[in-house]
Amino acid sequence: MQNRTIPRRKPLRATIGIFGVGHYAYWPQFEGLLDELKAKQSRLAQKVQAHGVEVIDFGIVDDARGAYALLPKLQAAELDLIFCDMVTYATSSTFGVIIKTIDIPIVLVALQPLRAMDYSNASTYMQLCNDDFCSVPEFTGVAIRMGKKAPDCILGTLENDPVADAELAEYCQIAKVLHDLKRARIGQMGHVLESMLDMHADPTQFTAQFGCHIVQTEPHDVYRFYRDVTEPEIRIEAEKILGFFDTPDPQSDPITRKLTEEDLTTAARVSVALNKFIEKKKLDGLAYYYEGEPYSELRTVVTNFIVGNSLLIAAGFPMCGELDLKTCIAMLIMDRLDIGGSFAEFHPIDFNEGFVLIGHDGPHHINIAEGRPVLRSLLKYHGKPGAGASVEFKIREGPITMLSISSTYEGKFKFVLAEGESVQGPIPPTGNTNTRGFFKPEVRTFLKRWVAEGPTHHFALGIGHHAETIRKIANYLDLEAVIVSE
Structure with a gap:
């Protein structure tokens, strides 16, 4: 039976603003130029909108007064990212006050219509239509003089340029990440697993450094819904679960057995309760750990989140055990990039x-x-109280990316990233996830370099190679990021 994909609970969203820049002196000199540049900018807006984001086109700014007039409009639009379309040469007065004042990412887009000018038939008009890169150095230099970082830049042609198209798509995904980081409500339930000092985090710092809000919740918030789940709800959820998972016979591990009807029923009942709980609290993620009194019904509930949580994670709702708020954010980032984001740590070498x-x-x-x-x-459950249904699989074979979010001595978050490969081969049949991760230059050296960067022992694991994209996100958040490589 083939895999089934769980649809998202909510669509990914972002709002991207586009404004073009030009030079007012050109318009009376070259009839039709302004209209042609407006059409070029409209085409860029179409390409951006095709990536599932809302686009607000603010037109073309051609002098300093226009930049000052545009500024409050950009600020009022609640944008997640801005593309500055370098449609032709423009003086940096069209940009200076904007880069000085705006705190959201601005990307310079220099996509000329022609791959090369027709030199034998070239004209000044043709040059101006393709002068997209001309003022990019001026703009980046002025950004630095304004005390800001040089903005990123997309270079290429407006059509038939796979590299430029991929970069546009990348920034649209980044905008979706930033959109949700600023607005997410992440639940915190219980306490950190005793003695895991790397898991502790200050909820206020998540608001300070990411923008999200940490919502304090109680295990009894779920328990109240659990008590009221009906038999028909349990039956429907159990059928849903069995539609996504295989339930094989046990193999070599004596603490595993074939999924029992009792464990399936409990998992289904808890899953229904979890969905009602997160809807009631309007949550976008959850970090949790709670043990409850031995042999109590509450312990049964809080130790059987695993199956329901796995369904929710696949639906775009990151959930972390051991109250790991930092990895919950890492998983959210990967999910909004549409590359997965599974809860992970290192197992035997x-x-x-x-x-x-x-x-x-x-x-x-x-x-x-x-x-x-x-x-x-x-x-x-090894190292924890409770028993019941547990999830086992390996990550899709091919390229993988890891993101650990740690805290520095100064209290800032730090992104530790790496790329590797998930390869074919058996994994332990223990009821847990395991993936065969290969890293360059070889496993021993890689792991020494990884731990030297001070990660937590947890990280988010996603498919594809996306470390550079995530490093850009860290840069926009003004956070340190390091890619552990060869």
């Missing part, structure tokens, strides 16, 4: 074949599984 197992117990992003994910009943 295979020195024979040169890889390290990457996985974790608990919930995971089943939409990026290689093959159908598995549910097993566990007689015990």
Whole structure:
């Protein structure tokens, strides 16, 4: 049976502003030039809008007065990212006050209509239509003089340029990440697993550095819904679960067994309660850990989030056990980039074949599984109280990216990134996720370099190579980011 994909709970959203820049002196000199440049900017807006974002086109600014007039409009539009369309040469007075004042990312877009001028038939008019790059150095230099970083730049042609098209798509995805980071309501339930000092985090700093709000919640908030779940709701949810997971016989691990009807029923009931809980609280993610009194019904509830959480993660709702708020944010970033974002840590190293197992117990992003994910009943959750259904799979084979968000001594968040490969091969049948992760130059050196950057022991794991994209996000958030590489 093939994998089924869980649809998103909410569509990804972002609002991108576009304004063009030009030089007022050209318009009376070259009839039709302004209209041609407006058409070029309109085409850019169409291409951006095709990536599922809202686009607001602010027209063309051609002098300093126009820049000052545009500024309050940009500020009022609640934009997530701005494309400055370099439609022709423009003086930096069209840009200076904007880059000085605006705190959201601005990307310079220099996409000329022609791959090359027709030199034998060239004219000044043709040059001005393709002068997109001319003032880029002026703009980046002025940004630095204004005390800002030089803005990113997309260079290429407006049509038939796969590199430029990929960069436009990348920035649209970045805008979707920034949109949700600024607005997310992330639930915090319980406490950090005892003695995990790297998990502790100040909720206020998440608002200060990402913009999101940390919502304080209680295990009983879920328990109240759990008590009221009906038998028909349990039956429907159990059928849904079985539609996404295989339930094989146990293999070598004595604490695993074939999924029992009791564990399936409990997982389904908790899953229904979780969905009602997050809807009531209007949450966009959850970090949790709570043990509850031994043998209590509350303990049954809080130790059986795994299956429901895995369904929610795949639907775009990141959830982290062990109350790891930082990795919850890392998972949200990866999810909004549409590359997955599964809860992970390092497991044993295979020195024979040169890889390290990457996985974790608990919930995971089943939409990026290689093959159908598995549910097993566990007689015990290692290192934690409770027993019940647990999720097992490996990440889709191919390129992978890891993101750990740690805290520095100064209290700032830091992104630690790496890229590797998920490769084919068996994984332990333990009811947990595990992926065979290969990293350059070889596993021993890579892991030493990784830990030297001070990550937490958790990270988000996604598909594809996207470390540079995530580093751009860190840059826009004014956070340190390092890519552990060869």
